[in-house]
Amino acid sequence: MSPSVLLGITGGIAAYKTPWLVRLLTQSDMDVRCVLTQAATQFVTPLTLATVSNNPVHYDMWANRDRPGVEHIALADEVDVAVIAPATANVIGKLAAGIADDLLTTVFTAVRCPVLICPAMNVNMFRNPIVQRNINTLRELGWNILEPAAGWLACGWVGEGRMPEPEVIAEEIRRLLTPADLAGERILVTAGPTEEPLDPVRFITNRSSGKMGVAIAQRAAMRGADVTLVAGPLKVQAPQWVTHIPVRTAQEMYDRVMERFPDVDVVIKAAAVADFRPGNSTLEKLEKSNIRPTIEVVPNPDILMTLGGLKRDDQVLVGFAAETTDVLRKGRGKLKAKNLDMLVLNDVTKPGAGFDCDTNIVRFLHRSGEEEQMDIMPKEQVADLILDRVKALRKGLVS
Numbered sequence: 001m002s003p004s005v006l007l008g009i010t011g012g013i014a015a016y017k018t019p020w021l022v023r024l025l026t027q028s029d030m031d032v033r034c035v036l037t038q039a040a041t042q043f044v045t046p047l048t049l050a051t052v053s054n055n056p057v058h059y060d061m062w063a064n065r066d067r068p069g070v071e072h073i074a075l076a077d078e079v080d081v082a083v084i085a086p087a088t089a090n091v092i093g094k095l096a097a098g099i100a101d102d103l104l105t106t107v108f109t110a111v112r113c114p115v116l117i118c119p120a121m122n123v124n125m126f127r128n129p130i131v132q133r134n135i136n137t138l139r140e141l142g143w144n145i146l147e148p149a150a151g152w153l154a155c156g157w158v159g160e161g162r163m164p165e166p167e168v169i170a171e172e173i174r175r176l177l178t179p180a181d182l183a184g185e186r187i188l189v190t191a192g193p194t195e196e197p198l199d200p201v202r203f204i205t206n207r208s209s210g211k212m213g214v215a216i217a218q219r220a221a222m223r224g225a226d227v228t229l230v231a232g233p234l235k236v237q238a239p240q241w242v243t244h245i246p247v248r249t250a251q252e253m254y255d256r257v258m259e260r261f262p263d264v265d266v267v268i269k270a271a272a273v274a275d276f277r278p279g280n281s282t283l284e285k286l287e288k289s290n291i292r293p294t295i296e297v298v299p300n301p302d303i304l305m306t307l308g309g310l311k312r313d314d315q316v317l318v319g320f321a322a323e324t325t326d327v328l329r330k331g332r333g334k335l336k337a338k339n340l341d342m343l344v345l346n347d348v349t350k351p352g353a354g355f356d357c358d359t360n361i362v363r364f365l366h367r368s369g370e371e372e373q374m375d376i377m378p379k380e381q382v383a384d385l386i387l388d389r390v391k392a393l394r395k396g397l398v399s
């Protein structure tokens with residue numbers, strides 16, 4: 001059955017973005033019910049919301065006179081996640097004080113599912129200590145608060161108070177709908193390529209977009225893990241909810257990963273680390289006439305190999321291998337040489353596998369000798385399968 005989302009809309013200018021939010025949610029197979037304050041109907045029409053949600057829209061406490069007082073309880077009972085976007089200072093204040101004097105505040109006082117509040121207002125209203133106190137009251141009661149973004153506000157001020165973009169809110173809703181089966185796990189993921197400078201304008205790199213590692217970080221965070229993402233230059237956006245540590249070179253990645261390794265339970269190394277760097281990089285741009293036909297290179301530290309040597313018994317280490325020839329033999333060799341619990345092997349010559357695409361075709365090689373070949377599937381799905389195995393491995397180690 002489709003998850004059910006109750007979307008409360010209050011009277012702020014950002015309400016004009018809510019039909020797009022509804023569209024994003026319905027495209028993700030969610031059943032969306034909208035409830036508006038009277039003020040919200042000035043900014044976005046119930047007809048628009050009814051059309052995009054394909055559901056009746058509710059904004060009048062007394063509309064359903066046959067069953068007075070029942071509609072709000074029915075709306076509150078039937079939802080998996082309840083969201084208010086945008087949430088005005090007025091409605092936040094009422095909910096924090098337990099005031100239920102219209103349909104929206106009455107419904108939200110009755111909900112028992114996870115709640116997400118997206119405050120949106122003028123920057124000075126947002127910074128007002130009374131508003132901050134009310135937001136904190138809701139937070140302390142276990143409601144989720146999505147901090148507003150900063151930027152130009154409709155009132156002409158610049159500062160925090162903008163409603164986050166519908167894509168960001170939709171991701172947060174997806175997270176609230178996902179069971180937190182990795183809660184308590186501290187997972188470090190590496191992603192993307194590294195760049196090894198020859199001079200200030202030229203570098204050696206590879207074709208990694210970061211999609212595979214970002215998908216793992218994203219799904220791990222959605223499933224409740226505490227995620228650190230150490231990533232080279234990404235072609236995709238780092239996910240919400242993770243601690244993103246951007247790096248450029250293999251040496252920087254090595255340093256950042258080593259600092260954090262003692263404090264994590266799991267490392268998943270999806271990054272495509274450059275094995276070599278130019279031996280004599282310069283601080284000034286090389287003149288064309290000074291570039292020699294051969295570039296001398298020196299080896300970079302092998303981060304995964306070092307981790308394999310340092311690994312504690314309660315830590316899980318997952319490596320990747322991107323191969324083009326003699327794939328299985330090389331993958332098995334890396335699993336052993338780097339002392340891994342599991343290796344994710346991809347033959348990057350196969351269409352739909354490896355670099356820069358949205359899918360992957362992988363084979364899991366386990367320390368036990370067991371191997372699992374997966375079909376082509378989206379990288380998010382590969383990520384979930386890896387995380388399922390990580391969860392089982394951790395369970396075996398710590399229980």
Ligand code: PMT
Binds near residue numbers: 323
């Ligand atoms: O980023 P995408 O565009 O989504 O592409 C995904 C991917 C192809 C990059 C990913 O699926 C993948 O295979 N990542 C590992 C690529 C790689 O560097 O493979 P490798 O066989 O060279 O390295 C083996 C393992 O050692 C990897 O886990 C790598 O992170 C690690 N390594 C390698 C060299 C080095 N100096 N330090 C390392 O830690």
